[in-house]
Amino acid sequence: MLAGFGIENLLKALYVAKGGILYKRGHLVRGDTFRNHNLGVLADTARFTISAQERHLLSMMSRIMVGIGRYPRGPHHKDGEPPNEGWSNTNDDRMSELIKRLKGEIRAARLETKKPPA
Secondary structure (H helix, E strand, C coil): CHHHHHHHHHHHHHHHHCCCCCEECCEECCHHHHHCCCHHHHHHHCCCCCCHHHHHHHHHHHHHHHCCCCCCCCCCCCCCCCCCCCCCHHHHHHHHHHHHHHHHHHHHHHHHHCCCCC
């Protein structure tokens, strides 16, 4: 769950680094986009290109963040279903790679915005 919220904040950082505005006059701009913890939508909003596999991974993480991350069996858990959304060590490795790429894009975007005008 905490990893998911960390990724959410990195995606918001990328959005801002690329010139996006999160707050205006003390209010969240595009509130629904930034409040729903949907990492796929945030990736799209931040213009962070993801593969279909990464989109699926972010979707799983989003469900973990708002479901089983807060409740051991999830708020809508049905008996017989695994409570972990099928997360595995392989997914940890894929998520680590996605985070590295995301951090790299944030650094690149910050450097781009610091360039003096031509």
